[in-house]
Amino acid sequence: xxxxxxxxxxxxxxxxxxxxxxxxxxxxxxxxxxxxxxxxxxxxxxxxxxxxxxxxxxxxxxxxxxxxxxxxxxxxxxxxxxxxxxxxxxxxxxxxxxxxxxxxxxxxxxxxxxxxxxxxxxxxxxxxxxxxxxxxxxxxxxxxxxxxxxxxxxxxxxxxxxxxxxxxxxxxxxxxxxxxxxxxxxxxxxxxxxxxxxxxxxxxxxxxxxxxxxxxxxxxxxxxxxxxxxxxxxxxxxxxxxxxxxxxxxxxxxxxxxxxxxxxxxxxxx
Amino acid sequence: xxxxxxxxxxxxxxxxxxxxxxxxxxxxxxxxxxxxxxxxxxxxxxxxxxxxxxxxxxxxxxxxxxxxxxxxxxxxxxxxxxxxxxxxxxxxxxxxxxxxxxxxxxxxxxxxxxxxxxxxxxxxxxxxxxxxxxxxxxxxxxxxxxxxxxxxxxxxxxxxxxxxxxxxxxxxxxxxxxxxxxxxxxxxxxxxxxxxxxxxxxxxxxxxxxxxxxxxxxxxxxxxxxxxxxxxxxxxxxxxxxxxxxxxxxxxxxxxxxxxxxxxxxxxxxxxxxxxxxxxxxxxxxxxxxxxxxxxxxxxxxxxxxxxxxxxxxxxxxxxxxxx
Numbered sequence: 001x002x003x004x005x006x007x008x009x010x011x012x013x014x015x016x017x018x019x020x021x022x023x024x025x026x027x028x029x030x031x032x033x034x035x036x037x038x039x040x041x042x043x044x045x046x047x048x049x050x051x052x053x054x055x056x057x058x059x060x061x062x063x064x065x066x067x068x069x070x071x072x073x074x075x076x077x078x079x080x081x082x083x084x085x086x087x088x089x090x091x092x093x094x095x096x097x098x099x100x101x102x103x104x105x106x107x108x109x110x111x112x113x114x115x116x117x118x119x120x121x122x123x124x125x126x127x128x129x130x131x132x133x134x135x136x137x138x139x140x141x142x143x144x145x146x147x148x149x150x151x152x153x154x155x156x157x158x159x160x161x162x163x164x165x166x167x168x169x170x171x172x173x174x175x176x177x178x179x180x181x182x183x184x185x186x187x188x189x190x191x192x193x194x195x196x197x198x199x200x201x202x203x204x205x206x207x208x209x210x211x212x213x214x215x216x217x218x219x220x221x222x223x224x225x226x227x228x229x230x231x232x233x234x235x236x237x238x239x240x241x242x243x244x245x246x247x248x249x250x251x252x253x254x255x256x257x258x259x260x261x262x263x264x265x266x267x268x269x270x
Numbered sequence: 271x272x273x274x275x276x277x278x279x280x281x282x283x284x285x286x287x288x289x290x291x292x293x294x295x296x297x298x299x300x301x302x303x304x305x306x307x308x309x310x311x312x313x314x315x316x317x318x319x320x321x322x323x324x325x326x327x328x329x330x331x332x333x334x335x336x337x338x339x340x341x342x343x344x345x346x347x348x349x350x351x352x353x354x355x356x357x358x359x360x361x362x363x364x365x366x367x368x369x370x371x372x373x374x375x376x377x378x379x380x381x382x383x384x385x386x387x388x389x390x391x392x393x394x395x396x397x398x399x400x401x402x403x404x405x406x407x408x409x410x411x412x413x414x415x416x417x418x419x420x421x422x423x424x425x426x427x428x429x430x431x432x433x434x435x436x437x438x439x440x441x442x443x444x445x446x447x448x449x450x451x452x453x454x455x456x457x458x459x460x461x462x463x464x465x466x467x468x469x470x471x472x473x474x475x476x477x478x479x480x481x482x483x484x485x486x487x488x489x490x491x492x493x494x495x496x497x498x499x500x501x502x503x504x505x506x507x508x509x510x511x512x513x514x515x516x517x518x519x520x521x522x523x524x525x526x527x528x529x530x531x532x533x534x535x536x537x538x539x540x541x542x543x544x545x546x547x548x549x550x551x552x553x554x555x556x557x558x559x560x561x562x563x564x565x566x567x568x569x570x571x572x573x574x575x576x577x578x579x580x581x582x583x584x585x586x587x588x589x590x591x592x593x594x
Contacts, residue, residue, distance in 0.1 A: 002388060009384050013373045107371030111427070114337060114365040115388035116357040268339040 002117040003125030010129035014095075018133055021091055025141040028087065032078055033148045036071075040153070043069045054214070071154045072236045075166070080235050081227075084141070085170055089202055092134050092178040097194040099126040100259075101185030104269055113268070123260040127182050134174050142167040162236045169235035172248040176226045177202050179252035183259025189269040201226070288351070290315050290435055290466030291336065295345030298331050298490075305331040307490040308345065313466040315434075318457060320481030320498075321470040328490040329470040330368055333439050336468070337365060349435055361389065364433035368440045368470070370424040374413025378423055381412055385427045392430045400426045404452055417444035429456055436460055436467040442476060454480045508547065512539045512554070513561040526553045 011018070039046060046068050066073030079085075100123055103109040112122055146163040149155040159165070181198030185191060209227035211218040222228045229243050238244060291313035298306040306328040313319040323329050334340045336347040338354035352359045372381055378401075386392035401408050406422040415423070421444045428436065436457065442450040457480050461467055471477050477484055478498055485495040494501070507530070520534035523541060527549040533540045537560075543550055554562075 005384070005387055012380070013376055016375070107367075107369060108373055110339065110367055111365070111370070111372065111385075111424075112388075113339065114360065114363070114367075115385060116361040116390070117388050118357065267341055268334070 003121035003128070006112065006117065006122050006125035007129035007132070008125075010099075010126055011132060014133070018136060021133075021137045022140040025087060025137050026144040028084070029141050029145040030148055032075075032083075033145065033152050033154055035078075036074055036152050036154050039074060040069045066234060071149075071156055071158055072162075072234050074154070075236050076231065076234050080166060080170060081231055085173055085230070086202075088134055088138060088170060088174045089177055089198075091137060092130060092174045093181045093195055093198040093202075095130040095133060096127070096178040096181040096198065097185050097191045099123070099130055099182050099185065100263055101189050101191040101194045104189045105191055110268065119264045120260050123182075123186055123263050124256070127179075127256050127260075130178055130182070131175065134178065135171055138167050138171050138174075158236060159239075161239075165237070165239055166235045168240045169230055169238075169244040172240075172245040172252075173226055173230040175252040176248045176255075179255035179259075183255040186259035187262035187266070189266075288315070289313060290350055291319070291468055292348045293332065293336065293346070294348075296332065296335060296342050296347050297344040298328075298335055298340060299343045305490055306335070309487075309490070309492055311485055311492065311495075313468055315466050316461055316464045317483065318461050318467040318469055318481045320477030320484040321468060321487060322472065322474065322477055322484055323470075323487035324472060326489075327487040329487055330439055331490075332487070333368075333437055333468070333470060336437060337363070361431075362434040364428035364431065364436045366424045366428040366436075366438045366441050368443070370420055372412050372420070372423065375411060377409060377411050378406065378415070379408035381423065382408065382427060382430070386430065389431050396432070397426060397430050400429060400456075403456075404449060418446060418449065421445055422449065425453055425456070429460065432460070432463070434465050436465055436469075438467065438469045440471055441469065442471070442473075450476065507542060507544045509565040510541045510543060510547070510550075511563040511565070512541060512559060513537055514539070515558040515560050518557055522557060523550070523553060526550050 050068060066076065068074055068077050100109065103112075109122075113119060142163045146155075149163070155162070177198050180201050181194045184197040185194030188194070205225040205227045208218045208221045209225040209231065212222040212225075212228070213219075226248055229248055232243060235244060240246075289312035291311070293309055293311040296306055296309040296311075297304065309328070309332060311319070311321075311332075321329050321332070331340065332347070335342055336349060336354060338360075347354075350359050350362060354360055354363060376384075382397055386397065397408075400406075401422075404422040404425060406419060406426065410419075412420065412423060421441075425441060428438065428441075438457070441457075442453050445453060454476060457467055457469065461482075469477065469481060478501070481498055483495065483497050484501050486493050514537045517536040518534060518539060520532040520539065523529055523532045523534075523539065528543045528545045528547065529550060530542045530544050541550065
């Protein structure tokens with residue numbers, strides 16, 4: 001209960017930020033939807049353009065065989081293989097690094113821990129708050145997308161729950177990075193390291209996944225890339241499964257538990 | 271998640287004679303730096319213990335170890351017979367950090383409600399009463415408050431649950447003299463109710479005013495521990511600034527009993543007095559005195575006293591890389 005109280009307080013403290021993130025993500029979705037008809041109608045031009053690009057770049061778009069003019073190809077190449085999840089990553093990594101390490105170095109953690117509440121409860125409560133924040137913004141984005149998609153034909157041929165599938169897979173993808181950031185911050189108390197590891201994981205994972213088609217050296221590591229877990233199959237047309245949701249969430253839980261354990265046993269920075 | 275029910279702590283205070291705070295042989299090292307070195311310190315119920323020391327003496331490290339934020343390198347720091355890591359014990363502690371930081375966007379009332387909730391609920395009237403006593407407006411966002419008003423928020427959260435143990439790290443920093451008095455009177459109130467108070471400060475006069483016993487830390491060592499009465503011997507050196515309506519030579523005051531040194535510059539004279547100022551005041555009455563100001567006694571002056579007079583045996587030279 002104490003943990004939930006601590007988490008709820010974080011959401012209260014940051015409610016304005018959450019509002020702005022939600023508005024931002026809603027605008028992004030509307031903008032992406034509004035552009036779709038022109039991409040679809042100019043069809044062949046885009047296809048030809050993509051044919052000319054190096055395979056690695058096409059691979060990085062995460063098209064996985066789909067045409068960019070189809071709803072599922074458009075969504076994955078414009079949102080889920082880059083912009084959309086990166087926006088969520090920016091939100092998630094910032095909050096996750098603050099959860100312990102940031103608030104430890106800005107001095108706000110100390111007084112919370114003077115109360116009769118376990119360190120682990122504070123850590124888990126805050127990580128839950130970060131997860132809730134990402135889920136909320138993610139939900140707003142997908143509700144807006146789902147509401148807007150039919151008017152531009154962006155839902156044609158998609159499963160009924162396509163946007164829910166994509167929302168879950170996006171969340172699971174961001175969760176791994178958030179958990180790694182949180183864990184490093186909780187274990188070391190250093191916000192810079194936390195952000196560095198979270199952002200580094202995202203960057204390296206992106207490169208490995210994008211370059212896997214070109215260089216064998218990357219191919220070998222692709223199975224370790226959270227981007228591959230997300231994009232191996234199109235997140236819009238694929239129901240949540242072990243690879244795109246189960247695996248990232250399991251890894252996230254392990255990371256959070258490990259970070260919390262170290263946090264519980266170490267000295268606080270002063 | 272942290273919802274396993276704990277037996278509620280016994281409402282009674284520990285029996286008199288049992289120290290509430292018991293620090294024994296405490297050593298804390300950070301790498302090669304020894305912040306606290308074999309420190310022994312006890313605070314009894316109904317006692318205010320003043321922990322004095324310059325910045326970097328180890329006061330804050332001692333307090334942070336006592337609260338369970340740091341693990342001792344050696345020795346122990348116990349509160350109410352256990353560790354402050356124990357939630358049942360932490361429930362009975364009120365803590366005010368030396369450098370209070372809180373979430374700036376939140377209103378004071380909302381911050382205090384949060385802390386009250388974490389403590390399992392605090393009487394609303396008690397919070398309101400404290401805010402009123404300290405003239406703190408709880409409807410304002412914390413971030414918009416002056417340093418003094420921020421400190422008041424810390425004071426309210428430390429006192430609101432009427433703790434049996436108070437750990438106050440420089441509690442009056444940033445407060446104006448009037449509010450300083452209010453806080454000291456709150457400390458006395460808790461002491462009279464039987465609480466044990468560990469009160470750190472680098473200001474001698476406030477420790478003198480409120481503490482029953484005083485310990486002085488320097489470079490992680492306790493160099494002196496005494497009752498306040500005993501300590502006054504050491505602090506009886508005062509520095510006065512005098513202003514006259516016309517120039518007065520140093521020789522006019524040099525021979526006055528108790529006056530150790532005189533520095534005169536036309537109408538302004540600085541005097542250091544050991545012991546009573548009565549002879550000096552009598553001498554001044556015959557001179558064209560206009561204004562008298564006294565310096566607060568500085569800890570450094572006190573150390574002169576200790577090293578000159580008592581020879582506490584500690585190395586008075588500052589060490590490099592010293593840190594709190």
